[in-house]
Every structure is written in C-alpha cells, then in structure tokens.
Amino acid sequence: MIPAATSEWLARRLPRWLARTFGWECLLALAAFAIYGAYALSRHAQYLTAGYDLGLFDQAVRAYSHFQAPVAPLKGVGYSVLGDHFSPILVVLAPVYWVWSDPRVLLLAQAALFGLSAIPVVRFAARRFGTPRALAIGAAYVFSWPLQGAVDFDFHEIAFAVPLLAFLIDALDRRAVRSVVLACLGLLLVREDMGAVVAMVGVILALRRDDAAPPVGRFGWLRTGRAAGVALVVSGILTFWLATDVFIPAVAPTGTFAYWDYPALGQDLPSALRYAVTHPIDVARLFVTPAVKLHTLTMLFVPTLFAAFASPYLLLALPVLAERMLNSRTYLWTTEFHYSAVTAPIIVMAAVDTLGRLAPAVKRWSRRPGRAAWSTYLSVRIPDLWIAWVVGAVVVGTAVSVAMYPLNRMLTGAAFTRPARVGQIESVLAHLPRSVCVEADDRMAPHLTSGWLVTLPTRSDSLATWLVLDLSQTTTGWQAPAPAIAMADAEARGFREVLRDGPIVLMSRDGTVDPRCSAP
Numbered sequence: 001m002i003p004a005a006t007s008e009w010l011a012r013r014l015p016r017w018l019a020r021t022f023g024w025e026c027l028l029a030l031a032a033f034a035i036y037g038a039y040a041l042s043r044h045a046q047y048l049t050a051g052y053d054l055g056l057f058d059q060a061v062r063a064y065s066h067f068q069a070p071v072a073p074l075k076g077v078g079y080s081v082l083g084d085h086f087s088p089i090l091v092v093l094a095p096v097y098w099v100w101s102d103p104r105v106l107l108l109a110q111a112a113l114f115g116l117s118a119i120p121v122v123r124f125a126a127r128r129f130g131t132p133r134a135l136a137i138g139a140a141y142v143f144s145w146p147l148q149g150a151v152d153f154d155f156h157e158i159a160f161a162v163p164l165l166a167f168l169i170d171a172l173d174r175r176a177v178r179s180v181v182l183a184c185l186g187l188l189l190v191r192e193d194m195g196a197v198v199a200m201v202g203v204i205l206a207l208r209r210d211d212a213a214p215p216v217g218r219f220g221w222l223r224t225g226r227a228a229g230v231a232l233v234v235s236g237i238l239t240f241w242l243a244t245d246v247f248i249p250a251v252a253p254t255g256t257f258a259y260w261d262y263p264a265l266g267q268d269l270p271s272a273l274r275y276a277v278t279h280p281i282d283v284a285r286l287f288v289t290p291a292v293k294l295h296t297l298t299m300l301f302v303p304t305l306f307a308a309f310a311s312p313y314l315l316l317a318l319p320v321l322a323e324r325m326l327n328s329r330t331y332l333w334t335t336e337f338h339y340s341a342v343t344a345p346i347i348v349m350a351a352v353d354t355l356g357r358l359a360p361a362v363k364r365w366s367r368r369p370g371r372a373a374w375s376t377y378l379s380v381r382i383p384d385l386w387i388a389w390v391v392g393a394v395v396v397g398t399a400v401s402v403a404m405y406p407l408n409r410m411l412t413g414a415a416f417t418r419p420a421r422v423g424q425i426e427s428v429l430a431h432l433p434r435s436v437c438v439e440a441d442d443r444m445a446p447h448l449t450s451g452w453l454v455t456l457p458t459r460s461d462s463l464a465t466w467l468v469l470d471l472s473q474t475t476t477g478w479q480a481p482a483p484a485i486a487m488a489d490a491e492a493r494g495f496r497e498v499l500r501d502g503p504i505v506l507m508s509r510d511g512t513v514d515p516r517c518s519a520p
Contacts, residue, residue, distance in 0.1 A: 024135055025122035032115035032142040033108075036151045039407060040107035042415040043152070044446070047425055049103070051445030051456060052478040054154035056081065058103035058449045061090055065097035073453055074445060074477075076253065077461045083252030085259075086243035087157040089189040103446045106155040114151065117163035117345055118142040120170035124349050127173070128356030129383050140390040141348040144303060145397060145404045146340035152406040154446075156338045161190045166345040168201065169313055173353070177228050180205065184232055188239045192248070192257075195240030196319035198232050204312060205229030240269070261328045287325045293333045297321070299404075300340060300347060303393040305386060308350035310358070317346040335404065348390075359383055421472065424502040428468060431499055431506060437463040437517035439490075441470040442477030453517050457486035465511050467495050472503035 043049055051074045060070035060081040070081045070090065081087065096105050118138045125134035141147075150156065164186045171179035184201055187194040206229030244257040252258065264286055265272035276283045288294045301308060308314045320342050324332040332339055359382045394405070402408040409415040425444060432438065432452070439457045440448055448454045455464065456477040467490050469476065471483045481489065487505065495507040 023119075024131060025119045025126075025138060028122060028135060028138050028142065029115040029118045032118055033111045035143075035407070035410070036111035036114055036147075037108050039410055039415060040111055040151055040154075041104060042410075043154075044104055044107060045422070046415075046417075046419065047422055047443050047447065049107070049154050049443070049446050050477070051440070051442045051449075051454070053156055054103050054106060055442075055446035055449050055454065057090070057106055057155050057157070058446060059454075061093050061106065062097055062101060062449070064091045064094040065101065073455045073460075074449075076459060077455060077463060079253060080251050083248055085157065086192040086248055087190060089160050089186070090157060102450055103155075110151065110155050110159040113159045113163050114142065114147050114341075117166040120163070120166040121345060121349060121352075124166075124170045124173055125352045128352060129387075133383060133387055136387050136391050137348070137352060140303075140387075140394045141344065143394050143398065143407065144344055144348070145299070145335070145394075146344040148398075148405050148407050149336065150338035150341035153336075153338045157191055158338055158342050161187060161194060161342050162345060164190065165197075165316065165342065166349065169316070169346065169349045172201070172204065172313070173349075175225070177205070177225055181228055181232065184236075188235070192240055192243035193319070193323055195236040195238075195243065196323070197236070197316055198239070199236030200315055200319055202229040202232030202234075202236060204315060205232065244269075262326055263328055265326060283326070287322070290333075292330075293325045296333060296335050296340070297325070299335050300343060303390055304347060304351035305389060307354040307358075307386065308347045309354075311350035311353040313346060313350040313353055317343045317350075320346075351386075351390075355383055355386055421470075421502065421504075424504045425470070427501050428499055428504045428506045432466060432468065435518040436466050436513055439464040439467045439486075441468060441473060441483070442475070442480070443470060443473065444468055445477070456480045458489055462493075463514050463517060465509055465513060465517075467507040469505045469507070470503055471505060 040049075044054075049055075056072035056074040059072040059074060063070045063072075072079055072081050075081065075084065081090075093105065093109055096109070118141060121141050122131075122134045122138035125137040128134075129137070147162070150159070150162075164183050168180060168183035168187070171177075171183060180201065184198045187198055205225040208225055208229075244260070248257045249255050260268065262272055265275045265283070288297065308317075324339055327333075331337065398405040398407050399411065400408070402412075425447075429444070429447070432448075434451065437453045437455070437460055438448055439460050440454050442456060445454050445456070453463070457467065457469065457480055459480070467486075469483050469487055471487075473483055475481070476483055476486050480486070487507070490507055490509075494509040494511075496509065497505060498508050499506040
C-alpha cells in the first residue's frame with residue numbers, strides 16, 4: 001500500500017520529471033500508444049480483427065522473420081505480398097517476431113507508430129503557439145477520427161507513412177533538407193503510391209526560395225533545396241514506375257499491377273496525366289462526385305475548419321486524395337477503413353501553418369488606426385478559438401459517435417466485454433489439431449496464423465483438411481463466399497461436421513496432410 005503522502009508526491013512531481021526528461025510531446029505519444037494498444041488488443045480478444053488485413057500481414061512478417069519471401073496464404077497459396085503492394089518496409093518488424101511471434105505485435109507496432117507521429121506535430125505547432133497549445137493540438141490530432149478508424153481496421157503498412165509524413169513536414173518547416181530526403185526515402189519503402197507524394201515534396205522544395213547554407217562536402221548538395229527537390233521528383237516518379245510496371249508485375253501471380261483502376265482517366269499514368277491537363281473540369285467533377293466523395297472530403301477538413309487550404313503543405317495530400325477520389329473502387333471513397341490516416345498529419349499541420357501566419361496578420365491589421373477594440377481581441381484569440389474547436393470535435397465525436405470515433409467503445413465499456421461468441425469460438429478451436437492446413441472464417445484467421453497454415457474458405461487449393469466457420473457472419477472474408485455457401489462447398493469436397501458450438505462449426509475431411517501444412 002503506497003502511503004498517501006508518497007502517492008500525492010508522485011501525482012504532483014512524476015509528470016513534471018517525465019516531461020523534463022523526455023518532453024511533453026513524448027508523454028503524449030506514450031499515452032496514445034497505451035490507449036490505442038489497449039483498444040487494438042481488446043478488439044483482437046473479442047475476435048473482431050480479421051484475416052484481411054491483420055492475418056495476411058502477420059503471415060508476411062512471420063515469413064520475413066524466417067528469412068523467407070513474404071508469402072501470405074490468406075491472399076492465396078504461394079502469394080507474395082510484394083506482388084500486391086511494394087511495401088518492403090514491413091521487414092523492419094521481423095526482428096520483433098524473434099521475441100514474440102504473434103499478430104498482436106503488429107497491432108502494438110501500429111499503435112506505437114501513430115503515437116510517435118504526435119511528436120513532430122507538437123513540435124511543429126509549438127514553434128507557432130507555444131507548448132501548452134501545441135499539446136492540445138497534438139492530442140486532437142493523434143485521437144482524430146482518421147487515426148481511430150485505422151486502429152479499428154487492424155493493421156496496414158500505411159502505419160509507417162503516418163509518422164514519416166509528420167516528421168517530413170516538420171523537417172520541411174525547419175528547412176532541414178537532409179531530414180526531408182531521409183523521410184522521403186523511408187516513404188518510398190512504404191508503398192508504391194508514396195512515390196507520388198515524394199515527387200510532390202520535390203516540387204515544393206524545387207519551387208521554394210532557398211535560403212539554406214551553401215553546400216559543403218561530398219553530400220553538401222542535400223542542403224540545397226532546389227537540387228534535392230529535383231532529385232526527389234525524379235526518384236518519386238521513377239520508384240512509382242519501377243514498382244508498378246516492373247517489380248510488382250514480376251512477383252504478382254497475374255503478372256500485372258492490380259490497383260490501377262482509373263478507367264475515366266486512362267490506362268496508365270502518362271495517359272491519366274494527359275487527360276488531367278486536357279480535361280481539368282471533368283477531373284474536378286469526378287473528384288467530388290458522387291456525393292459520398294464530397295462527404296468524405298468534408299469530414300476530413302471540417303475538424304480543422306478548412307484552415308489547411310491556405311497552406312502549401314496541403315499539396316502533399318493531393319496525390320493521396322486523388323488516388324482515392326479518382327479511383328473506380330467505391331470503398332476508397334468512404335470514411336471507413338484506414339485510407340484517411342495518411343492525410344491526417346498533413347491536414348492538421350497544414351492547418352496549424354495557416355493559423356500560424358493568420359494570427360500575426362490579423363494582429364497587424366488590428367493595430368491600424370480606427371480599428372475596433374474587438375479586432376485586437378480577435379487577433380489574440382484566433383488560435384485559442386480554433387484549438388477549442390479541434391479539441392471539442394474529438395471529445396464530442398468520441399463521446400457520441402462510435403461509427404467515426406471507435407474509441408467510444410472504451411468509454412462505454414463495450415471494448416472490454418466478453419461476448420458469448422468468444423467462448424464458443426475458443427471451445428471449438430481447442431479441438432483443432434496442430435500441423436494441418438485450415439480454411440478459416442476471416443474473423444478467426446488471425447488467431448490461427450501463428451500456428452497453422454491458414455487460408456480463407458475455398459482458397460486452399462485442396463491443401464486444407466480442416467475448416468472452421470462462423471455462421472453468424474454475412475461473409476467469410478474479402479471476396480469470399482457467405483458461410484452457408486462455403487459450408488455447402490466444403491461438404492461437396494468431402495468435409496464433414498466434427499463439432500458445433502452455437503454458430504461456430506468445425507469440419508474436417510479425410511486426406512493426406514501436405515508437408516507445407518506443418519511449417520506455417
């Protein structure tokens with residue numbers, strides 16, 4: 001039992017000591033990691049995580065940890081995730097699997113990366129508004145709906161892009177060109193579409209007035225914004241082309257890049273660029289129609305009162321938003337999933353940049369003769385009013401909207417309950433033998449990837465001799481059949497029911513176990 005005096009001292013002095021030692025922004029990052037980590041683990045414990053995407057990324061990173069190609073059977077037997085997206089940055093997580101080989105590593109890694117991204121956001125804002133205001137902005141950012149939504153959608157490689165973009169913008173703001181280049185190199189390893197973002201960074205550097213120190217030494221050119229900018233434009237475009245036209249097709253089973261879905265623009269990037277230049281009005285119309293696109297764009301910018309539109313840093317979000325809104329895949333247009341997380345640091349930091357320039361301008365205007373007294377008050381209070389809005393949006397949203405702000409489930413306690421379905425799943429999975437190939441429902445798949453070779457139903461190429469289904473779900477996974485259809489298909493292939501607990505069904509069939517099944 002801690003004495004009352006000691007407890008009071010810890011409550012009063014410990015936060016200050018930690019802040020002096022690590023910085024308030026680091027404490028905010030740690031708090032975000034703890035909250036997001038706890039929430040992500042609670043979802044996994046309730047069997048709300050999925051094979052798409054947590055399970056397949058777990059399979060890929062586990063393969064990396066064994067010095068193998070990143071094959072993810074949930075995507076397809078023998079399917080390398082490098083044939084889906086160019087994301088070699090995932091290999092940095094492999095050493096963690098040497099300590100703890102579990103999909104929850106990815107959930108905690110994403111929570112840590114999102115928390116880490118708050119550090120440059122706070123430092124960026126502190127240069128304009130001071131530490132207390134910056135901490136409020138950082139908290140509003142790190143718990144904004146795009147990041148909450150991404151945590152609610154398991155794990156994705158874009159988790160690396162979020163802190164890299166935040167550090168990149170902070171480095172741009174400090175005119176630390178070498179840091180900008182290093183952040184861009186990291187982005188090029190996250191995913192092929194980051195090549196367009198890096199090219200936009202290069203445009204900003206190349207067009208910006210260069211007041212840096214003269215170049216010195218062998219790599220002194222990196223201090224010259226224009227030279228580095230041109231290099232980034234070239235490297236961004238070249239990396240995108242190599243990834244989508246050379247590397248990914250060479251690895252993909254289909255021999256093509258699967259995500260060029262812009263029929264309204266053209267068959268490839270050059271034709272799309274030509275169409276954008278020759279038909280700008282049509283492209284602009286396509287950007288905001290149908291209405292779901294305009295709704296998503298509005299929800300991205302309303303929390304910062306559209307302030308980001310006056311900052312050049314918003315240009316970095318343009319390639320990402322264009323990729324989504326001009327695409328023919330409708331699920332990219334919505335506020336769901338993880339797609340908005342990449343733009344979160346860009347929009348917030350661009351808005352802070354705007355406010356940082358607006359407040360002094362209003363203050364100078366208010367000092368002119370004849371201005372009303374309220375104008376002086378407004379010039380001082382503009383940042384405070386704006387911060388109150390962005391913080392209030394997160395607080396109110398988290399309190400009332402579980403759809404946009406899933407951390408609401410922690411406030412209501414729903415994240416920490418144990419539904420009957422969990423016990424039913426665990427009782428059935430306890431009868432699943434080791435060293436077999438399994439076809440599994442999407443929600444159970446990430447709980448099996450650490451010990452079994454797992455695919456979605458109907459996708460094991462006859463490797464699976466066991467099948468587990470959740471008949472309460474509407475589908476068994478991404479582009480996979482409904483549970484009833486999957487069960488009928490399994491029976492036609494010789495599977496018979498072994499055990500049933502509520503909606504959870506375990507099935508098996510006779511057959512020789514493939515040697516690949518013993519080495520997930």
